Amino acid sequence: MQSNTTIRNAFKMKLKSGFEAEYKKRHDEIWPELASLLSETGIQDYSIFFDEETLTLFAVQKISADFDQSYLPNHPIVKTWWKYMADIMETNPDNSPVAISLKEVFHLD
Secondary structure: OOOOOEEEEEEEEEEOOOOHHHHHHHHHOOOHHHHHHHHHOOEEEEEEEEEOOOOEEEEEEEEEOOOOOOOHHHOHHHHHHHHHHOOOEOEOOOOOEOOEEOOOOOOOO
């Protein structure tokens, strides 16, 4: 694959009840250094949607074909963000959000 090729990536996460406004606020105020890091590592066109009925967060992003999935989880900015978000989301022991990959079954450009 060419490095300028992008891949659609989707996953879901879970918000803890009562933290809907706080989650939105924290993302409205996303740290500039985190936003830059995501862009620099090959993530673009990143959106998160919220299902109020189930408290499910649905994320979709485009990632470069040469995106290194092992890099971000070890980056200090990402680890600090995860710690910052851990009180309002379902997380793993390392504070990373419990994220479940979703299989694409349809796409229309």
